[in-house]
Amino acid sequence: MTENSKTGKHLPALDGVRGLAVLIVVAFHTGGGAHSSNPIGRTIGITLKAGWSGVTLFFVLSGFLITGILWDSKGATHWARNFYLRRVLRISPLYYASLLLVLVLSLLTRAPAGSGGLWIYALYLQNIPWIGDLGLGSRPLPLTHFWSLAVEEQFYLIWPLLLYKLKTFAQVKSICLGIFVASIAFRCAVWTLSAQPEAYNSFILSRAGELALGAYLAMRLRDGTWESLERTAPYLTAGALLGFIAVCAPSHIYELTNIACATAGLALLTVFYAGLIVLALADGFVHRAMSVAWLRWVGGISYGIYIFHILLLPAYARIAEVLVPHAGRVAAIAVRGALTWVLTAGVAWLSYRYLEAPILKLRRHFTSSPHFRS
Secondary structure, eight states: OOOOOOHHHHTTTTHHHHHHHHHHHHHHHHHTTOOSSSSSHHHHHHTTTTTTGHHHHHHHHHHHHHHHHHHHHTTTTTTTHHHHHHHHHHHHHHHHHHHHHHHHHHHHHGGGGTTTTTHHTHHHTSSTTTTTTGOOSOSSSGGGGGHHHHHHHHHHHHHHHHHHHSSHHHHHHHHHHHHHHHHHHHHHHHHHHOGGGGGTTTTTHHHHHHHOOOOOOOOHHHOHHHHHHHHHHHHHHHHHHHHHHHHHGGGGGOSTSHHIIIIIIHHHHHHHHHHHHHHHHHSSSHHHHHTOOHHHHHHHHHHHHHHHHHHHHHHHHHHHHHSSSSHHHHHHHHHHHHHHHHHHHHHHHHHHHIHHHHHGGGGGGGGOOOSSOO
């Protein structure tokens, strides 16, 4: 491994990057104002409509961190077993606890339809078009955001086995860039040929490029070319963001609901977030911003925040109705949004403290690498 000492010291800033990613996602789901008559409110609302891309930042960061773990521990005894067991310990307890909660509430409220199709979520199939539709239905708690967990689990079911066969940095980097380009090509084909292209927005072939570009960064960190990447990152990052705006501005659509944003737009945002990760590991403003204590704290409980900010949305809405029963539309949205932020953070902290952290201690029995955290 050729990771330089300066970059190694900056790795804790990636907790802040993780925190930023989940804040972007929550802002997207609690925001509004895109149609406001107030210019400031409208500008903020339009900006928030690109908040779906927080998941892209999660994907790129995940590809970077986990590929680093896999590569650094490659050849170790029980390499694959350790990786998969560590992955299970990180993702499965809270994920399956959420599914169990939905099942129990469905039975208690005598809404059997709410428990139908949960097997699809249990097998991480909810992001597959047409199969995932079987898991849709009225439930006491929504599971719509779990598609991203399915993408990650499907990717990491295959990626370690492929990575094990590759011998050199050049081979891995070529595969990563190939997956990135192939993912763009797949999205172009879907949006050109399919009658329902949006059904594929959460499909693994549509989103694998984001994870692969993160994996590419992990190889650049180790092959001696990271410093050159640091030098070009500010220009690539700024250029990618301007490119995204240029692609999406003509239609005023900043979500994956038209061909421009779903193809070139998503690719450019992926490059933008890859550049952000590089800048977070370099000296400068981005590193300092990602290193602030509160943002790193948010990053530490980001998994729970991601799970609960949608899962418990009906509860937040009900509490808001009780607190402000006669509030107008704007006030009700504001109260519900504030409750979502505050209560999600509290529930996520409790989840991490009393469920996730005790289970995560078991990972010490399946050591992969001392340098990164998955």
